[in-house]
Amino acid sequence: MIVADRKPIEEIIEQVKDCKKVLVLGCNECVTVCEAGGKKEVGVLASALRMYYANKGVDNRVDEITLERQCDHEYLEEIREKADQYDAIISIACGVGVQFTAEKYHAIPVFPGVNTCFLGVTEKRGLWTERCQACGQCILAYTGGICPVSRCAKRLLNGPCGGSSKGKCEISKDTDCAWQLIIDRLKAINRMDLYEKLFSIKDWSKDRAGGPRKVIREDVMI
Amino acid sequence: MNAKTPSKLEKIMAAGHFGVTSECGPPRGSDPDVIRKKGELLKGYVDAVNVTDNQTSVVRTSSLAACIHLKLIGLEPVLQMVTRDRNRIALQSDILGAASFDIHNMLCLSGDHQSFGDNPQGQNVHDLDSMQLIQTVRKMRDEGKFLGGDEIKRPPKMFVGAAENPFADPFEIRAIRLGKKVEAGAEFIQTQCIYNLDKFEEWVRQARDRGLTEKVFIMAGITPLKSVGMAKYMKNRVPGMDVPDDVVKRMADTPKEKQAEEGVKICIETIQRLKECKGVSGFHIMAIEWEEKVPDIVKEAGLYPRPQVD
Numbered sequence: 001m002i003v004a005d006r007k008p009i010e011e012i013i014e015q016v017k018d019c020k021k022v023l024v025l026g027c028n029e030c031v032t033v034c035e036a037g038g039k040k041e042v043g044v045l046a047s048a049l050r051m052y053y054a055n056k057g058v059d060n061r062v063d064e065i066t067l068e069r070q071c072d073h074e075y076l077e078e079i080r081e082k083a084d085q086y087d088a089i090i091s092i093a094c095g096v097g098v099q100f101t102a103e104k105y106h107a108i109p110v111f112p113g114v115n116t117c118f119l120g121v122t123e124k125r126g127l128w129t130e131r132c133q134a135c136g137q138c139i140l141a142y143t144g145g146i147c148p149v150s151r152c153a154k155r156l157l158n159g160p161c162g163g164s165s166k167g168k169c170e171i172s173k174d175t176d177c178a179w180q181l182i183i184d185r186l187k188a189i190n191r192m193d194l195y196e197k198l199f200s201i202k203d204w205s206k207d208r209a210g211g212p213r214k215v216i217r218e219d220v221m222i
Numbered sequence: 223m224n225a226k227t228p229s230k231l232e233k234i235m236a237a238g239h240f241g242v243t244s245e246c247g248p249p250r251g252s253d254p255d256v257i258r259k260k261g262e263l264l265k266g267y268v269d270a271v272n273v274t275d276n277q278t279s280v281v282r283t284s285s286l287a288a289c290i291h292l293k294l295i296g297l298e299p300v301l302q303m304v305t306r307d308r309n310r311i312a313l314q315s316d317i318l319g320a321a322s323f324d325i326h327n328m329l330c331l332s333g334d335h336q337s338f339g340d341n342p343q344g345q346n347v348h349d350l351d352s353m354q355l356i357q358t359v360r361k362m363r364d365e366g367k368f369l370g371g372d373e374i375k376r377p378p379k380m381f382v383g384a385a386e387n388p389f390a391d392p393f394e395i396r397a398i399r400l401g402k403k404v405e406a407g408a409e410f411i412q413t414q415c416i417y418n419l420d421k422f423e424e425w426v427r428q429a430r431d432r433g434l435t436e437k438v439f440i441m442a443g444i445t446p447l448k449s450v451g452m453a454k455y456m457k458n459r460v461p462g463m464d465v466p467d468d469v470v471k472r473m474a475d476t477p478k479e480k481q482a483e484e485g486v487k488i489c490i491e492t493i494q495r496l497k498e499c500k501g502v503s504g505f506h507i508m509a510i511e512w513e514e515k516v517p518d519i520v521k522e523a524g525l526y527p528r529p530q531v532d
């Protein structure tokens with residue numbers, strides 16, 4: 001899933017402090033799972049804003065809506081009728097949701113209410129960790145199912161570097177060395193032959209490096 | 223192994239002599255005298271001098287510029303290049319730049335993570351990794367071609383090296399990894415500073431068993447300890463460094479004013495022991511901000527005078 005984290009409330013207030021009618025817009029998908037932008041967090045943020053306006057003594061309205069998704073036309077259209085009345089929408093979906101909302105409601109300012117962090121997993125409640133950087137050409141078949149692009153601090157394809165120590169990465173004792181994990185896993189599946197092979201230079205043009213990316217599937221287009 | 227480039231370092235080791243290199247960290251400013259002074263201290267005592275590339279991710283004068291300063295005062299530089307700060311375009315371009323000054327040695331590294339340095343908020347590049355940089359420069363030299371396939375007019379003539387840390391984890395893959403570097407095209411290896419000799423010799427034995435010492439010159443990394451504080455710092459704070467307890471104890475048991483001398487003694491004993499280790503072809507003496515000690519170490523370890531090759 002896409003993992004996001006809450007933005008400091010002061011940062012959000014800075015954007016909407018002069019607004020009269022604000023909509024806090026949540027999303028029921030990834031950001032709900034990582035407890036940053038679902039219905040519950042919409043409620044918390046809206047209450048905090050109401051309290052801020054009340055303390056300032058200004059008359060203000062903060063509404064709450066949580067959509068099924070903010071990355072699909074269908075769901076975003078649900079607020080078509082109401083959107084116009086707001087002078088700001090705070091989207092607490094991931095950066096994708098924020099942008100799609102802004103694209104659709106062209107004349108209404110849309111602000112991000114979360115920091116979108118990475119593609120990752122819930123290791124346990126309260127701990128989310130990165131697994132993928134969407135490099136566009138997955139190499140997990142050669143690395144025992146562990147991604148060095150997202151999990152090695154230097155995205156080495158022929159690691160580990162000289163800084164790997166006791167299974168940890170040189171950047172921090174709290175970060176696993178991806179290459180230690182890869183080697184452990186290749187051993188477990190009896191594929192150390194994959195490690196012996198030199199990994200050739202990667203084509204990063206499918207990555208961010210190639211510019212904004214598109215997936216086009218004519219077979220499913222209507 | 224026969225020499226394939228004009229590198230003096232390569233010729234010396236190819237002729238069967240121990241090669242000796244040292245290291246010079248460029249200054250955090252633009253005064254070329256700092257580099258020249260360090261160079262002058264080493265002149266005549268080493269075959270080539272590595273110039274670090276923004277080591278520990280701290281901004282310094284560029285390695286290439288410092289290499290040129292050394293070359294101009296008659297030293298043979300080893301251009302260190304990390305893949306952290308430049309993509310494949312910039313790397314190839316700097317290789318050409320170095321070649322245009324007839325710099326004939328290069329060391330390919332991934333580089334310390336930028337979080338260690340003075341710009342922890344910067345991006346890193348890592349378009350290539352160190353092995354792929356080795357492949358790149360070998361292609362440029364041997365095939366006379368850029369990565370993109372176009373022909374290079376006057377290709378670089380680099381003796382290509384890489385670093386290895388025999389003490390990093392996991393230990394059991396360290397010799398396999400050396401094999402990959404050799405396959406990528408590394409012709410010499412400079413190792414991490416050695417204090418745990420048993421472990422180092424075990425690594426060389428594994429390299430020998432794989433036939434790697436016939437294909438690559440291994441230069442043992444030597445760094446004199448200045449004090450027990452430095453020994454402890456290296457042991458506890460430098461990632462991937464292996465300083466055994468008995469080395470720390472030996473330094474700790476030495477009176478403070480004699481510790482530097484003891485550190486140099488340990489160095490010399492290390493070199494003497496490793497000269498007997500089959501598969502070791504030279505020594506890389508990294509006296510960090512203590513370059514003036516290098517001549518003594520070279521002399522006392524019986525590595526002086528340096529052999530002359532044409």
Ligand code: SF4
Nearest residue numbers: 132133135138139147
């Ligand atoms: S290799 Fe690329 S696509 Fe595959 S997990 Fe890693 S970043 Fe994601």
Ligand code: SF4
Nearest residue numbers: 152161169170177178
């Ligand atoms: S220690 Fe491991 S994860 Fe960290 S940069 Fe080196 S190889 Fe990558």
